Amino acid sequence: MKAVSEIRKQQGRESRGAKTRDEILQAAVHIASAEGLQGLTIGGLADELNMSKSGLFAHFGSKEELQLAVVGKARDIFVREVVEPAYKSERGLVRLLAMMDCWLDYVGRNVFRGGCFFMASAIEFDSRPGQVRDLIAGLSRSWLDALENEARHAQTLGQLDKRVDTAQLAFELHALGHEANWYYNIFQDKRAFDQARTGVLDRLRQGATPNLLRSLGERTASRQTTTRKTKRKGQR
Amino acid sequence: MKAVSEIRKQQGRESRGAKTRDEILQAAVHIASAEGLQGLTIGGLADELNMSKSGLFAHFGSKEELQLAVVGKARDIFVREVVEPAYKSERGLVRLLAMMDCWLDYVGRNVFRGGCFFMASAIEFDSRPGQVRDLIAGLSRSWLDALENEARHAQTLGQLDKRVDTAQLAFELHALGHEANWYYNIFQDKRAFDQARTGVLDRLRQGATPNLLRSLGERTASRQTTTRKTKRKGQR
DNA sequence: GTAGAAAGCGAACGATCGTGCTATGAAAGG
């Protein structure tokens, strides 16, 4: 009978197996973000954790199952580090801005060793059919939809001009986030985040209704209608 | 003496070795764009070309050398398919727009099987120090600089407002290109290109001087100050 | 035509890949 272990699970107390499984995934997610989900190797992962290959393997049964679990773990981390903090802000344009801010922050904090996990794995698996690809695509879609959703809500609140195409806005905001991650990781240059934030504010300002423009203006330095020159801080 | 083969080389006629080497790289570049530069395997590449592993290997001497050659070949293709066509346009904003157009076009034409080669390999190698990474970073930088350069030239021509931060503009245009590639490959949805082009035009329109605005307006459908709703064509 | 260089092939190397099978230790239930 497994009644006790079931109860423990419900109480949040993890069984021994679930605990090491989580430790495995914790390490795996960082390796995968740097080396890729394919470059993540069972032997290498076992070494890093001082475990036997077979003992680790038994937790998943196949490499694909491990990859799926890793993606799931990465999603949990993304939710904890980005989604939840952003969702503390009030709904509407403020939350949309918070979502972008938290996202850029999470990239800059190197939450994953090798940059945003989902961007890396999306590109790695985009031409490799299978469950892993589908899962990644679904999660990417969710985040994109969340951005668009919040933009639409901002419209119903009268904070965003109703003529704005929210799908287009979400696409462009998402593009700025992606570019920041790419630029930061390939050039090791934190200016990427300044530029991304500048772009985000510009996009939002462009569609904001006049009364909201003032409140947004208070949060940041003023900016003329054309893109402002940012002083080069010369960060490597 | 190798005088004759030297002369042949100068005449553009390739030696036998150089010819097969080129065929190898041609195939390698497509595999690498889909499977990654690490997923590109010498045995698999040899199979695809009906060659022996060792015969193929002899052309490069090491896998890293092969990877470097593949990146070089990808650069040649990028120059032929994107840079040269765009550089036929007159300098200034027109050429800047052409650069973005050719770039998006090249992604949509699936010039590389697995999407834009450089985006994939940049993300794959961004946390993997070595010559390959450095080469990719350098080429990425060049393209970004080319965009900024053209924007600056547009300023000297009086086509672009001098207050525009050209680095910021290049960053945002580049972001739209990257996002289009990402979106198209992960969602198999060509609407990515419409959205990217909409964004590009919006960015350029935002910084263009009044007299140029008219000529740009002739090239495309008119568009109010806020982002216009694009009808969903429901592709795939 | 013949010598020598260049190009390509086949077999094999040690390492590492994912994946089984079996044994052993720890924990849990009765």
Place this chain on the structure above:
DNA sequence: CCTTTCATAGCACGATCGTTCGCTTTCTAC
């Protein structure tokens, strides 16, 4: 305490990785 279950370890497998070496074929220079 005994038994059953679960977590982990050890070992070995076939496949494939990058790489080496020696041999054969093909081309080129004189």
